[in-house]
Amino acid sequence: MTSLESKMAALERRVFGRKAxxxxxxxEELRQTAPSPQDEAARAKxxxxxxxxxxxxxxxxxxxxxxxxAVPPESRHCPACGSEELKPLGEGxxxxxxxxxxxxxxxxxxVQQVLSCACGQGVVTAPAPPKVVxxxxxGPGFLAHVVVSKCADAMPLHRLAQRVERGGVPMSRSTLTDLFHQAASVLLPLSQHLLQVIAAAEVVWADETPVRVLDVKKTRQGYLWTFLTQTPAGEWLLGYRFSLGRASTTPKEVLGGTRGALVVDAYTGYNAVTLPEGRVRVGCWAHVRRRFFEALPTAPxxxxxxxxxxxxxRVEALARDAAVVRTDAHRELRQQQSLPVLTALRAWMDSQAPxxxxKGPMGQALSYALKQWDALTRFVSDARLPLDNNRSEAALRKAALGRKNFLFVGHEAAGENLAGLYALVATCEANQVNPEEYLADVLLRxxxxxxxRIGELLPHEWRLRRTADPPESPLQPSP
Incomplete structure (x- = not known):
C-alpha cells in the first residue's frame, strides 16, 4: 500500500503540482537558514x-x-553674449x-597578385588565403559559427540555414551538415587529446544521458557520456563520448587503466573502471538527497x-566563504564538522531501516545510501573530492536542450562528431573563452x-597564449 501511495503522490506532484x-x-535551502544580524548586514552590503x-x-x-x-553650425555662438569665438572645453x-x-x-x-619577370620565364604568385578544407x-569563421550555433545555442541546422539565407548567403541544411562534420574531422585530434588529458587527472567526474539515433522507420537509443576534471589552476576540462549503448564499454575506453578518483552516481556501468584495481569510487550526495525528498509524502x-x-x-559553504576549498584547511574543516554529521546520519539510518x-520510497532511499556509504564518505579525508556529481550533470544540460531542439542524431558517426565538438565548445565556455574566436583560429592551426604539442591548442592553454602570440585572423578584409 505504501508503494502505491508513493507512486500516486509522485504522479500528483508531477501532473498537478507547482514548479516550486x-x-x-x-x-536556496542554505539561504533560507536564519543568519545572524551581522551576516545579514554584511551580505546586504x-x-x-x-x-x-x-x-x-x-x-x-x-x-x-x-x-x-559636433555642435551644429547654427548653435556655435555664446548663449550669453552671442560671440562665435568658441573653443573646446575639456574632452566633452x-x-x-x-x-x-x-x-x-x-x-x-x-584576388592573388601575379608578377612576371621581363625575361618571360619567372612568375611569382601571392599566397592563397588559408582554408580549412x-x-x-x-572560411574558418563561418565553420566556427555553424559549430557554436549548434553546440552552444542548440540551434537545429535547418533553422540555421534559414538564418544564413536571410543574411544573403545561399544555403541548405545538407551543406551545413557537411560543414559541421568537416569541422569535427579537422578538430578530432584536439577532442581526442582533451579526453586523454581528462583521463590522466586524479579526480574525474562522469555521467551519461540518452540521445536518440535515427534508424529505419524509427529511432533507437544512444548515449552521450561526459567526463570532466578541474586542473590545479582551476580550469575545467570537459570531454564527451557517444555510444549506441549504456554498457561499461565507454568508461573502459576512456578511463581504463587509469588511477585516481571517479565521482559518479550508483550506476553499475562504472564498476569496470572502479573495481578493485581501478579508480576509487566517490558517491553523490545529491542523488541521496533526491531519494529522501521523493520519500517525504509517505515518510515525513x-x-x-x-x-x-x-x-x-553548509560545511562546504563555510569553506567557500573562507576561500580554503581543496586545501588542508578544507580537509580539517570536514574532519571537525562533517564527520560528526555523517556519524549521526549513519546511526539514524540504521535505526530507521527496520x-x-x-520496496517503499523510504526503504529504497535508505538502502541506496547504506549501500553507497563507503563511496559517499570518502570526501572527508580528501579535500579534492566533492560532495556530489552535479558538475557532470550540469555538463549535460546543453545536450538535453539540443535533444529537445534537434531531436536526434543521424547515425553513430554523427553522434561521435557531435560529442567531439561539444567538448571543445563546453571547455571554452567553462574557461571564459569565446568559442567562435577560438574555433576560427584552431581550425587552421x-x-x-x-x-x-597539440595540448597548446586546448581552450585553456590557447587563452593563455593568445595575448603573447595574437593570431592573424584570415577574416580581416584587405585595406
Missing part, C-alpha cells in the same frame, strides 16, 4: 558591490566604438549607450535525513601544429 514543489536547490563589479567587468570587455557629436560630455549591430555574412573575393568555399521522517545532508553542504518496507 520540485526538489529545491541546496543553495556586499551584494550591490558584487553587482557593480560584475557590471564594470562586463562593460570593460564589451566592444567599444567612440561616436563624436560622455554618454554610454548599448546598441545592437546586426551581424552579417560576406562573400569575399580573394582544400577547395572549400567557406525523511526530513531529518535532508537536514543532515544540508548540514554537510521500520520501512524495502591544428592542421599544421606539431602533434607533440
Amino acid at each position: 514543489e520540485k526538489l529545491p536547490p541546496v543553495a 556586499a551584494a550591490p558591490e558584487k553587482r557593480r563589479a560584475r557590471a564594470a567587468r562586463k562593460a570593460e570587455e564589451a566592444p567599444t566604438r567612440e561616436v563624436r557629436h 560630455r560622455r554618454t554610454v549607450v548599448y546598441e545592437y549591430v546586426p551581424a552579417f555574412f560576406e562573400r569575399q573575393v580573394h 582544400d577547395k572549400g568555399e567557406y 521522517e525523511a526530513r531529518q535525513a535532508l537536514d543532515f545532508i544540508l548540514a554537510l553542504y 521500520r520501512h518496507l524495502p 591544428v592542421q599544421t601544429h606539431p602533434h607533440s
Whole structure:
C-alpha cells in the first residue's frame, strides 16, 4: 500500500503540482537558514558591490566604438553674449549607450597578385588565403559559427540555414551538415587529446544521458557520456563520448587503466573502471538527497535525513566563504564538522531501516545510501573530492536542450562528431573563452601544429597564449 501511495503522490506532484514543489536547490535551502544580524548586514552590503563589479567587468570587455557629436553650425555662438569665438572645453560630455549591430555574412573575393619577370620565364604568385578544407568555399569563421550555433545555442541546422539565407548567403541544411562534420574531422585530434588529458587527472567526474539515433522507420537509443576534471589552476576540462549503448564499454575506453578518483552516481556501468584495481569510487550526495525528498509524502521522517545532508553542504559553504576549498584547511574543516554529521546520519539510518518496507520510497532511499556509504564518505579525508556529481550533470544540460531542439542524431558517426565538438565548445565556455574566436583560429592551426604539442591548442592553454602570440585572423578584409 505504501508503494502505491508513493507512486500516486509522485504522479500528483508531477501532473498537478507547482514548479516550486520540485526538489529545491541546496543553495536556496542554505539561504533560507536564519543568519545572524551581522551576516545579514554584511551580505546586504556586499551584494550591490558584487553587482557593480560584475557590471564594470562586463562593460570593460564589451566592444567599444567612440561616436563624436559636433555642435551644429547654427548653435556655435555664446548663449550669453552671442560671440562665435568658441573653443573646446575639456574632452566633452560622455554618454554610454548599448546598441545592437546586426551581424552579417560576406562573400569575399580573394584576388592573388601575379608578377612576371621581363625575361618571360619567372612568375611569382601571392599566397592563397588559408582554408580549412582544400577547395572549400567557406572560411574558418563561418565553420566556427555553424559549430557554436549548434553546440552552444542548440540551434537545429535547418533553422540555421534559414538564418544564413536571410543574411544573403545561399544555403541548405545538407551543406551545413557537411560543414559541421568537416569541422569535427579537422578538430578530432584536439577532442581526442582533451579526453586523454581528462583521463590522466586524479579526480574525474562522469555521467551519461540518452540521445536518440535515427534508424529505419524509427529511432533507437544512444548515449552521450561526459567526463570532466578541474586542473590545479582551476580550469575545467570537459570531454564527451557517444555510444549506441549504456554498457561499461565507454568508461573502459576512456578511463581504463587509469588511477585516481571517479565521482559518479550508483550506476553499475562504472564498476569496470572502479573495481578493485581501478579508480576509487566517490558517491553523490545529491542523488541521496533526491531519494529522501521523493520519500517525504509517505515518510515525513525523511526530513531529518535532508537536514543532515544540508548540514554537510553548509560545511562546504563555510569553506567557500573562507576561500580554503581543496586545501588542508578544507580537509580539517570536514574532519571537525562533517564527520560528526555523517556519524549521526549513519546511526539514524540504521535505526530507521527496520521500520520501512524495502520496496517503499523510504526503504529504497535508505538502502541506496547504506549501500553507497563507503563511496559517499570518502570526501572527508580528501579535500579534492566533492560532495556530489552535479558538475557532470550540469555538463549535460546543453545536450538535453539540443535533444529537445534537434531531436536526434543521424547515425553513430554523427553522434561521435557531435560529442567531439561539444567538448571543445563546453571547455571554452567553462574557461571564459569565446568559442567562435577560438574555433576560427584552431581550425587552421591544428592542421599544421606539431602533434607533440597539440595540448597548446586546448581552450585553456590557447587563452593563455593568445595575448603573447595574437593570431592573424584570415577574416580581416584587405585595406
